Amino acid sequence: TFGSVWRGSFCNTASSVAGFNFAAHPAAFAIAVSLSVSVNGLPRGSYYMDVRNFCFETSCGANLRLVTASWSYPTMPWDFLLIFFLLTVVVPWRGWARMQRLTQLPSVTSGDRRLLYLTSIATQWVITIVIAWRAFARGLSSAEMGLKFTPKVGLLWIGFGGAALFGTAHWFNLRRVGKSTNPAVERIRSLGTKIFPHNNCELAFFVLLSMTAGICEEFIYRGYVCGTLFHVHAPVWAVLLVSSVLFGLAHAYQGRGGVLGTLLLGTIFGLTRILYDSLVPVVLWHVTVDVVAGVAGRRYLNENK
Numbered sequence: 248t249f250g251s252v253w254r255g256s257f258c259n260t261a262s263s264v265a266g267f268n269f270a271a272h273p274a275a276f277a278i279a280v281s282l283s284v285s286v287n288g289l290p291r292g293s294y295y296m297d298v299r300n301f302c303f304e305t306s307c308g309a310n311l312r313l314v315t316a317s318w319s320y321p322t323m324p325w326d327f328l329l330i331f332f333l334l335t336v337v338v339p340w341r342g343w344a345r346m347q348r349l350t351q352l353p354s355v356t357s358g359d360r361r362l363l364y365l366t367s368i369a370t371q372w373v374i375t376i377v378i379a380w381r382a383f384a385r386g387l388s389s390a391e392m393g394l395k396f397t398p399k400v401g402l403l404w405i406g407f408g409g410a411a412l413f414g415t416a417h418w419f420n421l422r423r424v425g426k427s428t429n430p431a432v433e434r435i436r437s438l439g440t441k442i443f444p445h446n447n448c449e450l451a452f453f454v455l456l457s458m459t460a461g462i463c464e465e466f467i468y469r470g471y472v473c474g475t476l477f478h479v480h481a482p483v484w485a486v487l488l489v490s491s492v493l494f495g496l497a498h499a500y501q502g503r504g505g506v507l508g509t510l511l512l513g514t515i516f517g518l519t520r521i522l523y524d525s526l527v528p529v530v531l532w533h534v535t536v537d538v539v540a541g542v543a544g545r546r547y548l549n550e551n552k
Contacts, residue, residue, distance in 0.1 A: 326381050327475060331493075334467070338374075339499040346438075346500035355441040357449060363442065364452040371463040378471050392466070392474035393526040405523065406531035414535040418543045425547030434502070439548035444541055453541040461534030468494045468513065469520040469529055487517045512536075 323331075349355065349363070382392060389395070396402065424432055444450040468490050476486040494517075495510030516529040 323475070323479060324385055327385065330378055330381065330471075334472070334493050335496065339496040342497065342500040349441060350438065352441075357445065360442065360444065360449050361452050364449075364456045368456055368459045371459050375463040375466055378467055382471055382474070387471075387474050387478060390524075391478060392470040393520055393524065394470065395525040396527060402523065402525055402527040405519070406528040409519075409528055410531045410535035413532050414539045417536050417539045421540065421543040422547050436548050438501075439544045443544035443549055445545065445549055450541060450545065454538055457537035457541060458534050460537050461530050461532075464494070464497070465516070465520075465526050465530045465533055468497070469517055470526050473517065473520060483521060487514060487521065490517045 352359075424435060444453045472490045472493060473486050476489060481489075491510050491513035494513035495506045498505045498509040501509070516532065519532075520526060520529050
């Protein structure tokens with residue numbers, strides 16, 4: 248029934264049962280089986296199973312509807328590998344280089360800060376849209392990337408409750424940093440005076456940046472990265488480690504302490520995303536932490552209250 252298969256060729260062999268076809272492609276390790284059912288000569292249904300892509304499709308009528316996936320386990324497509332390279336190398340380098348240029352300026356004007364916020368917002372949205380496009384094009388589902396909003400009440404309770412805890416802890420931490428006389432804190436204070444808002448107009452832009460970072464960064468690192476690694480059946484510990492390390496590297500511009508701090512925070516966020524299978528709580532936490540950084544940073548680092 249199955250016939251012979253040649254390397255690199257695609258072989259279709261009809262069986263003795265009408266409407267049954269078997270196809271095998273050894274070079275791609277693909278097996279596809281199609282079956283059509285007819286009663287009294289009239290087509291009643293068609294079935295298609297692609298073992299390589301784990302697809303099973305059914306359709307009614309004489310014509311068989313073939314839906315092929317463009318990504319098969321366990322390999323990762325080239326565009327996904329390129330995205331991981333960008334997140335590992337290009338994004339950390341770009342952030343570090345940009346911050347180096349900023350810190351070397353003798354002073355940063357209000358216009359400079361607003362431009363910094365707006366360009367950061369635009370960059371993050373462009374990267375997120377491109378990644379989302381490739382993710383959905385390759386067959387990743389919304390559920391795999393944590394875009395799940397049920398149970399709504401439970402997720403909101405976890406989200407707002409955790410946001411209150413993280414926001415309070417971050418507020419008092421920045422308050423402690425503002426009071427510290429440790430010479431090592433001077434770099435943080437100097438950096439804060441340049442990037443944190445100095446007035447209400449800048450604060451409005453900073454809040455928009457915080458919301459963008461909360462949505463985009465969580466989608467990229469806890470949504471896309473985790474979803475991709477789970478798709479290739481990576482163990483939970485590897486998913487958590489890789490997503491947290493990439494998140495820490497993205498904040499390399501904050502120095503070694505910033506990388507370690509965001510790596511730890513990313514581990515907590517990643518664990519929560521995995522446990523609740525949703526990005527909702529961690530997005531709320533992330534936005535809160537960033538907004539508090541802008542408000543408390545302005546108060547304790549810029550104005551030194």
